Amino acid sequence: MAEGKILPYLDIPLQHASPRILKLMKRPGSADRQLARIKQWREICPDLTLRSTFIVGFPGETEEDFQMLLDFLKEARLDRVGCFKYSPVEGATANELADQVPEEVKEERWNRFMQLQQQISAERLQEKVGRxxxxxxxxxxxxxxxxxxxxxxxxxxxxxxxxxxxxxxxxxxxxxxxxxxxxxxxxxxxx
Known part of the structure; x- marks a missing residue:
């Protein structure tokens, strides 16, 4: 990156932080391992921009699972984040999972998620003032x-x-x- 030919920007679709939900999503990953990687990357490249996307309201997501996601977000302090409310996709096996999350719960979780990320984004951007x-x-x-x-x-x-x-x-x-x-x-x- 010293020669300016590589953009210090990583987009990593983490999707969630709860091991149980990640397993239901058939996605690899461990929140602790991801947090360790994020720390390493930022030590190597302090100006690195990290972006990710997440899904709230995936079938079976409990308040505890969602809180794990919020806790992860607080610790990871990602620069750019997108969040989507789970919606059925034709042919997806998740459509058949038990414990579908009600729409009003998805909406409430999405709002809480976005409010937290907005605060994190403001703090991260404030660090650029004076630079x-x-x-x-x-x-x-x-x-x-x-x-x-x-x-x-x-x-x-x-x-x-x-x-x-x-x-x-x-x-x-x-x-x-x-x-x-x-x-x-x-x-x-x-x-």
């Missing part, structure tokens, strides 16, 4: 430029706002000092 990052400019208008950092996938993640910066064009890569962060976006000034 300089590279930003790829996506659009420019009379108010300024909007772009994204190496951590931001287009149309999925937040943006980096350069208020008043109109001397750039889409496709430019500029160095930006981050001055402010919220749950998903950054604001900064070109340096």
């Amino acid at each position: 300089e990052i590279l930003v790829l400019v996506d659009e420019v208008d009379e108010e300024g430029a909007i772009g994204r950092s190496m951590a931001d996938a287009p149309e999925i993640d937040g943006a980096v706002y350069l208020n008043g910066e109109t001397r750039v064009k889409p496709g430019d890569v500029v160095r930006v000092k981050v001055e402010h962060a919220d749950e998903y976006d950054l604001w900064g000034t070109r340096v």
